Amino acid sequence: MKKLFATLSFSAVLVAGFVFVSDQSTDSAMNMEPEVYSVELPTSQL
Amino acid sequence: MIEIGPFIKLQRTKQEMTQGDLAEGIVSLSYLSKIENKKTEASPEIIQLLCNRLGIELSDGVDSNLEEKCKQWYEMLYDVYDKTKIIATYKELQGMMDKSLNDSLLMFEIHKIRYYLVLRQIDKALSKINELNEMASSFNITQHYYWCKFKGNYYSHTGEFNQAMHLYKIAEDKINQIDIDETEIADLHYTISVTNSKLRNTLEVIDYANKAMDIFQKNYNFIRCAQCHILLGISYHRIKMYDKAIKNYNLAKHLGELEKNNQVIQLTNHNLGYLYSTVGNAKEAIKYYLFVVEDEEESININGRLTAITSLIQEYYNLKNYERASEMAEKAKIILNKAYDKDNHYYQLYSYLIQTYTYALNNEEEKFKSFVTDEFIPYLKHHEDYGNLVLYAKMLGNYFEENGKYKESVKYYKLANSTYNELINL
Known part of the structure; x- marks a missing residue:
């Protein structure tokens, strides 16, 4: 399977895909903006 | 003098009294309804009797002590501040507000929207919005400014960024008509910058982040400056000005280290990881993503950690380092299990991504x-x-x-x- 993927240029597809995605409106999860309210809340307190 | 009707209604509902309970022996039910809805002006004697039954004092003048305390609390909601102090001050203020009906009450009630949002009590924030909606027509311009801004904050939280932007713009239009200090204006500009970033309005992000940073710099507020640098980094990345993006991220990280703010540091690491990933520099991307994943304080939210770890699986896979990719997939499953919201779109998406790679890695x-x-x-x-x-x-x-x-x-x-x-x- 791994070898199969290599021949399928799986990784190339992925890289190309994510580069492509980065310029579109669906990459919201990739870049992370700070919050609109910046009060410090350690995760453990939430 | 404050508009009394909506406050009487607010206090009555807070104390879970019906109109009948409050009106009995003082006024008719329909007359109370008219008072609450500002359809009539009651005599001072009637107002006094209603306040007596509600157990609150009718304060006529400005209570400067209370105003000062409110101001301190509002400032806490704007900056990096300890949650326990915010809650303690809130409780103290609420105690004071419960005892008297005064000019500060409405602004205090409006700020509760922001308070609930920073504490992530989203349902309570929505209830407060609905509760205040009925009296919004009696807000003055300053109150209306905060009302729009905080409602915008609510929509920012729910991911309805167009709606949020609409409200922020209404707030922005009011800036010249009200007396607010420059740090408040900077906070609004920063908020508009974040929202533009969510909406991919890259040039506006840069414009508003710079405006906000001018003021934050003057006030030596390094954390807020760092947050602006992150926004600038994201924008320059999007328009492929990578050097400028990296420069801004490094400035943000430097400021985060100076202030020992791990949230800022890890947020910067995450964005640097993504930048290097998109330019094909897997080694650097892995370096920065690992900082996020291995952060013991778990400073950035679970969504961010899941993005970082799934990105690591991809990077290792692309480098044909299947062993490390499998290791990351296992780690990703552990993080995924910690995710509190299984109905969340991102949780499901990551779950699919991790499973896809797991099958690929296991042949x-x-x-x-x-x-x-x-x-x-x-x-x-x-x-x-x-x-x-x-x-x-x-x-x-x-x-x-x-x-x-x-x-x-x-x-x-x-x-x-x-x-x-x-x-x-x-």
């Missing part, structure tokens, strides 16, 4: 094929996640083509193409 070809075909692709279609849909449809097309299954192959290439067109039309 489970049949499972991989049927999982992507029967579950992942339909899921992406349903959620109109065009970016990922193009990616995985194309991948499946490739897979079937190499296996000589041309009919199936064409089907997925077609899907990739039509999805791509859909994406362009967005």
Whole structure:
């Protein structure tokens, strides 16, 4: 399977895909903006 | 003098009294209803009797002590501040507000929207919005400014960024008509910058982040400056000015280290990881993503950690380092299990991504094929996640083509193409 993927240029597809995605409106999860309210809340307190 | 009707209603509902309970022996039920809805002005004697029954004092003048305390609390909601202090001050203020009806009450009630949001009590924030909605017509311009801004904050939290932007813009239009200090204006500009970033209005992000940073710099507020640098970094990344993006991220990180603020540091690491990933520098991308994943304080939210770890799986996979990729997939499953919201779109998306890689890494070809075909692709279609849909449809097309299954192959290439067109039309 791994070898199969290599021949399928799986990784190339992925890289190309994510580069492509980065310029579109669906990459919201990739870049992370700070919050609109910046009060410090350690995760453990939430 | 404050408009009394809405406050009486507010206090009555807070104390879970019916109109009948409050009106009995003082006024008729319909007259109380008119007072509460500002349809009539009651005499001072009646107002006094109603306040007595509610157990509150009618304060006529300005209580400077209370005003000062309110101001301190409002400032806490704007900056990096300890949660326990915010809650303690809130309770103290609420105690004071419960005892008297005064000019500060309405502004205090409006700020509760922000308070609940920073504490992530989103349902309470929405209830407060609904409660205040009825009296919004009696707000003065300053109150209206905060009302719009905090409602915008609510929509920012729920991901309705267009709606949020609409409200922030109304607030911005009021800036010249009210007396607010420059740090408040900076906070609004920063908020508009973040929202523009969510909406991909890159040039506006830069404009507003710079405006906000001018003021934050003057006040030596390094954390807020760092947050502006992160926004600038994201924007320069998007317009492919990578050097400028890296420079801004490094400045943000430097300021975060100076202030020992791990949230800022890890947020910067995450964005640097993504930048290096998109320019094909896997080694640097891995370095920065690992900082995020290995951060013991877990400073950035679970969504951010999941993005970082799934990105690590991809990077290691691309480098054909299958052992590390598998290690990351296992770690990703642990983080995923900690995710509190299993109905969340991102939780489901990461779950599919991790499973897809797990099958690929374990050489489970049949499972991989049927999982992507029967579950992942339909899921992406349903959620109109065009970016990922193009990616995985194309991948499946490739897979079937190499296996000589041309009919199936064409089907997925077609899907990739039509999805791509859909994406362009967005």
